[in-house]
């Protein structure tokens with residue numbers, strides 16, 4: 262024996278089972294499915310037809326690009342909103358108000374995503390709260406429909422992602438010594454230069470890990486685009502859903518799934534390259 | 549330099565309140581150009597609060613701060629001609645040594661080539677040439693210390709503030725850095741304001757020391773004055789070591805007061821405005837006490853008594869003898885003279901000790 266007894270293997274077993282059964286196995290199966298075409302009932306031949314269909318059909322490729330770009334946009338907006346919030350929680354709020362603010366970011370996640378999204382529908386729909394309020398104020402003379410467009414969908418995506426950006430940002434910002442920020446001012450820095458040269462470089466691992474999580478959540482989101490987005494704002498996950506469930510075309514659906522996986526890997530890799538971070542550093546920044 | 553030029557730093561009636569507590573009470577001092585000024589006090593007495601007000605991170609509740617004769621109240625920290633070495637140095641971990649030092653110059657908009665030149669120059673002056681490309685985390689404690697000072701000095705501030713900068717170093721390095729800091733100050737010829745709770749640091753390096761207690765300055769003076777002529781009981785107890793008794797004045801005769809300690813010793817001290825029945829604290833430094841084999845050797849002392857050795861605390865040049873006065877039972881700490889003949893004192897030996905009237909420091913207890 263090498264000193265690794267039964268205990269070691271027992272501890273390792275759940276990890277291996279999880280990786281094997283829930284990640285690797287389904288993906289291998291998906292890969293095989295995506296690389297075949299049905300020629301007759303229950304009769305398949307290997308081919309690249311599904312991927313060819315993805316590239317040649319404009320609806321697919323446009324939806325795919327739109328989804329990727331909108332996800333990047335949602336990530337950027339979330340970052341811009343979450344950064345000041347996190348800075349406030351980590352550096353300015355003290356004691357109880359700090360805990361209260363953090364809780365306020367957490368509370369929406371006590372209800373399911375469906376209910377959370379439905380909350381926005383109640384606010385934004387034609388007969389909803391905001392529309393009614395504007396009419397009551399006299400700012401609008403007829404009901405306004407604010408749902409079913411890209412803006413509403415973006416709102417939902419950002420709202421859903423906020424916590425996943427605030428948590429890593431707050432953690433990294435809290436680990437920045439106040440004296441370092443003060444030293445920045447003491448040596449002649451302005452608010453902007455302290456932010457650019459000291460705060461942001463320090464928070465970079467948190468920014469990157471938050472962006473990766475938010476981007477992947479947005480890219481793979483199904484509920485929010487479906488409920489809040491309009492006819493024009495089709496999300497790529499909706500295409501995958503319709504191939505699997507509505508059309509029963511598992512082959513094309515699986516190919517779409519792989520394209521999405523490829524896109525998210527590529528974009529995450531570019532974020533890491535652009536910011537000079539590594540996956541270990543950004544995900545292990547809790548230390 | 550003209551004789552009538554304004555001091556580099558002056559504080560007038562400086563007060564800071566945080567809610568109910570007053571952290572700094574009515575502090576007045578001025579620091580002449582080019583001198584090394586220390587504020588010495590126990591932890592929590594308000595030293596950092598004074599520093600932060602001078603640096604501009606806190607607004608005084610009342611009072612004024614003047615740098616080279618101009619009030620800096622309302623001037624933000626990044627516009628004040630003072631720089632601060634923080635308690636834990638606060639070097640920028642995301643930058644290398646050269647970037648750390650060049651930070652302030654970049655903020656001033658100095659040209660790149662000039663920044664490189666001045667950074668190299670200042671690294672030379674702190675005797676660390678060529679470490680510009682190193683990461684901060686690769687430096688030793690003493691090197692970081694010097695880089696933190698260089699980062700400020702490259703900006704040529706009027707006043708450099710140092711907040712217990714040696715606190716994080718180990719004892720050996722601290723001793724070395726004390727001497728180095730003093731020579732850096734001479735090298736840069738800048739006014740240093742240094743705060744510490746360590747009297748050794750303050751006494752060794754400073755031209756003037758302010759002793760601070762509970763938000764107030766108790767006394768400002770040269771190290772020698774604080775040690776030999778403390779103005780208050782707190783200073784006598786805090787600066788240097790001393791045997792301390794509390795007691796009452798039983799008699800005043802001419803310029804001599806007779807004091808009876810609570811333990812029953814009868815001592816004589818300079819009268820200095822003391823009155824009969826005043827409650828007093830009496831301090832006698834261990835090295836002020838003479839020690840001799842018998843009463844004949846103690847003829848010239850104002851106070852003498854026969855005592856028993858209870859312990860020998862050998863520590864080279866700082867060796868001590870603990871003795872007990874058999875009548876009062878009080879224990880007295882005596883510095884061991886370096887002359888031969890006392891090295892063999894043993895527990896239980898009988899010796900004669902004594903000290904002069906002038907070496908008995910006596911302070912009336914204030915009502916507080």
Ligand SMILES: Nc1ncnc2c1ncn2[C@@H]1O[C@H](COP(=O)(O)OP(=O)(O)O)[C@@H](O)[C@H]1O
Pocket residue numbers: 566571589590591592593594595596597598
């Ligand atoms: N921001 C603050 N709010 C409330 N009290 C403070 C604050 N800063 C310092 N104090 C109080 O002021 C007193 C002096 O603190 P400080 O100046 O840090 O002491 P020192 O540096 O001498 O150890 C302490 O009692 C401390 O609790």
Ligand SMILES: [Mg+2]
Pocket residue numbers: 592595596
């Ligand atoms: Mg302090």
